[in-house]
Amino acid sequence: MVVTVRHRLETSGQGDAHDLTPVLTSALVDAGLVEGIATVAVVGSTAAITTLEFEPGVIRDLGEFCERFAPRAGNYAHHLRWGDDNGSSHVRAALFGPSVTIPFTDRSLTLGTWQQVTLVEFDTGPRQREVVIQLMGD
Amino acid sequence: MVVTVRHRLETSGQGDAHDLTPVLTSALVDAGLVEGIATVAVVGSTAAITTLEFEPGVIRDLGEFCERFAPRAGNYAHHLRWGDDNGSSHVRAALFGPSVTIPFTDRSLTLGTWQQVTLVEFDTGPRQREVVIQLMGD
Amino acid sequence: MVVTVRHRLETSGQGDAHDLTPVLTSALVDAGLVEGIATVAVVGSTAAITTLEFEPGVIRDLGEFCERFAPRAGNYAHHLRWGDDNGSSHVRAALFGPSVTIPFTDRSLTLGTWQQVTLVEFDTGPRQREVVIQLMGD
Numbered sequence: 001m002v003v004t005v006r007h008r009l010e011t012s013g014q015g016d017a018h019d020l021t022p023v024l025t026s027a028l029v030d031a032g033l034v035e036g037i038a039t040v041a042v043v044g045s046t047a048a049i050t051t052l053e054f055e056p057g058v059i060r061d062l063g064e065f066c067e068r069f070a071p072r073a074g075n076y077a078h079h080l081r082w083g084d085d086n087g088s089s090h091v092r093a094a095l096f097g098p099s100v101t102i103p104f105t106d107r108s109l110t111l112g113t114w115q116q117v118t119l120v121e122f123d124t125g126p127r128q129r130e131v132v133i134q135l136m137g138d
Numbered sequence: 139m140v141v142t143v144r145h146r147l148e149t150s151g152q153g154d155a156h157d158l159t160p161v162l163t164s165a166l167v168d169a170g171l172v173e174g175i176a177t178v179a180v181v182g183s184t185a186a187i188t189t190l191e192f193e194p195g196v197i198r199d200l201g202e203f204c205e206r207f208a209p210r211a212g213n214y215a216h217h218l219r220w221g222d223d224n225g226s227s228h229v230r231a232a233l234f235g236p237s238v239t240i241p242f243t244d245r246s247l248t249l250g251t252w253q254q255v256t257l258v259e260f261d262t263g264p265r266q267r268e269v270v271i272q273l274m275g276d
Numbered sequence: 277m278v279v280t281v282r283h284r285l286e287t288s289g290q291g292d293a294h295d296l297t298p299v300l301t302s303a304l305v306d307a308g309l310v311e312g313i314a315t316v317a318v319v320g321s322t323a324a325i326t327t328l329e330f331e332p333g334v335i336r337d338l339g340e341f342c343e344r345f346a347p348r349a350g351n352y353a354h355h356l357r358w359g360d361d362n363g364s365s366h367v368r369a370a371l372f373g374p375s376v377t378i379p380f381t382d383r384s385l386t387l388g389t390w391q392q393v394t395l396v397e398f399d400t401g402p403r404q405r406e407v408v409i410q411l412m413g414d
Contacts, residue, residue, distance in 0.1 A: 002173045002275050004243045035278045037315050037410060039175050039239050044250040045191045052370040053321045057354035057363070064353075065346055065367045070203055077202075078195035087195070091203045094190040094234075096370075098253070101239050101315050101377050103410040105280045110408040112320040115374070132248040134175060134241040136274065136412065137278050140311045140413050142381045177313050177377050182388040183329045208341055215333035215340075225333070229341045232328040232372075236391070239377050270386040272313060272379040274412065 003031040005133040011047070011121035014072060014089065015063040019054045020131060021116045025109065027133050034107055036137015041099035043130045046089035046123040048096030054116035062120070066092050072124065089122040096120065104137070141169040143271040149185070149259035152210060152227065153201040157192045158269060159254045163247065165271050172245055174275015179237035181268045184227035184261040186234030192254035200258070204230050210262065227260040234258065242275070279307040281409040287323070287397035290348060290365065291339035295330045296407060297392045301385065303409050310383055312413015317375035319406045322365035322399040324372030330392035338396070342368050348400065365398040372396065380413070 005027040009018055024038060040049050052058055066088075076087020100117060103110045111117070119131060143165040147156055158178060166176065178187050190196055204226075214225020238255060241248045249255070257269060281303040285294055300314060316325050328334055342364075352363020376393060379386045387393070395407060 004173060004241060035280060035410075037175075037313075037412060039241055041239070041241055041248060043248055043253070045189060045253040050370045051321060051374045053354075053366055055354070055357065057352065057357040058366045058370075060353040061363050061367055062370055065371075069207060069345060076195065077198040078191075078193070081193065081195040087199050090191055090196045091199055094188045094196075094200055095203075097235060097238060097373060098189045099239050099241075100373060101317075101375050103280060103315055103317055103375075103408045105408070105410075110317060110319055115319070115321040132241045132243070134173075134243075136175060142311060142379060175313075177379055179377070179379055179386060181386055181391070183327060183391040207345060215336040216329075216331070217333075219331065219333040225337050228329055228334045229337055232326045232334075232338055232394075233341075235373060235376060236327045237377050237379075270379045270381070272311075272381075274313060 003135045007131045009129050011127050011129055013125050014122055016121040017059045018119045019116045020119055024117055024133055028104060028135060031135045033135055033137045035105045037101050037103050039099055039101045039134045040117050041132045042119055046086055046093050047129060048093050048120050049100045050096055050118060051100060051115050052118050053114040054118055086124045089124060092122040141273045145269045147267050149265050149267055151263050152260055154259040155197045156257045157254045158257055162255055162271055166242060166273060169273045171273055171275045173243045175239050175241050177237055177239045177272045178255050179270045180257055184224055184231050185267060186231050186258050187238045188234055188256060189238060189253050190256050191252040192256055224262045227262060230260040279411045283407040285405050287403050287405055289401050290398055292397040293335045294395045295392045296395055300393055300409055304380060304411060307411045309411055309413045311381045313377050313379050315375055315377045315410045316393050317408045318395055322362055322369050323405060324369050324374060324396050325376045326372055326394060327376060327391050328394050329390040330394055362400045365400060368398040
C-alpha cells in the first residue's frame with residue numbers, strides 16, 4: 001500500500017531549517033500503516049532533507065560549516081552562465097541529497113529521541129517549498 | 139510490484155557526470171506504475187548518485203568543491219596500502235552516497251524542473267558503470 | 277512483503293566503523309525475498325550509514341577528512357547551549373545521512389565487490405547503536 005502526502009511550506013532563505021517530523025508522524029497515523037518505509041523528498045535542487053537534532057545550536061553549526069566549505073560569496077561557474085547568485089546552494093544541496101528514507105515499525109518511525117527529519121534551505125532567498133512524503137508498507 | 143532495470147554506461151573519469159533522468163523516466167513509463175518510489179543506485183564505491191541541476195556550471199562547481207575538500211593529489215592511507223591512486227574517489231563517494239530515492243505519483247517523478255538524477259564519477263580514470271533502477275509501487 | 281530486523285552493536289567512538297553487509301545479507305536470506313529494496317538506518321543523530329570499501333585505509337582517510345572539515349575541537353554553538361562536546365558529530369552525521377537504500381534482485385544486493393554497507397560512528401565516545409534493516413519486496 002502506498003500513501004502520498006504533499007506538504008507546502010515557506011522558507012526564509014539560506015540556513016533556514018524546518019522540522020518535518022510532526023507532519024510525517026501525522027501522515028503515518030492517518031495512513032494507518034504498521035510496517036514499512038517513509039520517504040521524504042524536497043522538490044528542487046537547492047534544498048535538502050536530512051535528519052539532525054533539531055535545536056538552534058546544531059542548525060547554526062551546520063550553517064557555519066556550509067559557509068566554510070561552499071561560501072555563499074564564492075566564484076561559481078553557475079553564476080557566470082546564468083546570472084544566478086546561488087552556486088553555493090547547488091553545491092550544498094547536491095552534497096546533502098534531496099531525500100531521506102526512514103523505516104517504521106509498530107506504527108512508529110525508527111528515529112531517535114533527538115533525531116528529527118529536517119528540510120534545510122540552501123537557496124539565497126525565501127522559497128516556497130514542496131515536500132513529498134510517501135509511505136509504503138502494510 | 140517491483141521492476142528492476144539495469145543500465146550500463148561509460149564514464150570519462152573524475153568529475154564526469156551523467157543525467158540518468160531520461161532512462162529513469164523511460165523505465166517508469168515501461169513499468170506502468172502509478173504511485174511509489176524509484177531507487178537509483180550505482181554499483182561500486184567510487185561513484186555516487188544525487189540530484190542536481192544538470193548544467194555544465196553546476197557540474198564544474200561541484201568538481202572544484204570536491205577537489206578542495208578531498209584533493210586528488212592528497213596523501214591517502216588507501217594509496218599506501220593498496221598502491222591505488224583513488225583515495226579521493228573513495229572519500230567523495232562515501233560522502234555523497236551510492237543511491238537516491240525519489241517518489242513518483244500520477245506516473246511522474248516528483249522532481250523539480252531543474253533537478254536531474256545524476257551519476258557523478260569520482261574514480262580517477264574512465265569506468266564502465268552499472269546503475270540499478272528499481273521501481274516499487276502500484 | 278515487509279521484514280524488519282533490528283541489530284545492536286557497540287562502537288568505540290568517533291571514527292569507528294562497522295561493516296553491516298554480513299548482517300544485511302543474512303537478513304535477506306532469512307526473509308526469502310527475491311526482488312526489492314533494503315533500507316539500512318541507524319537510530320540517532322550522531323552516526324551515519326553509507327557504503328564504502330571497508331578497509332582500514334579508506335576508514336582512516338574518511339576520519340582525517342572529517343577532522344579537517346568539522347574538527348572535533350572546533351567551537352560549536354551546540355556545545356555552548358547544551359554543555360555537550362559532540363558538535364562535530366552532529367555536523368558530520370547530518371552530512372552523511374542516517375540511512376542508505378540498496379536494491380536487491382535475484383536474492384542478492386546490488387553492491388560491488390569492494391562496496392560494503394557501513395555504520396560510521398561520529399560521536400565522541402563509545403555508544404550502543406541500534407541499526408534497523410528493513411527489506412521490502414516480493
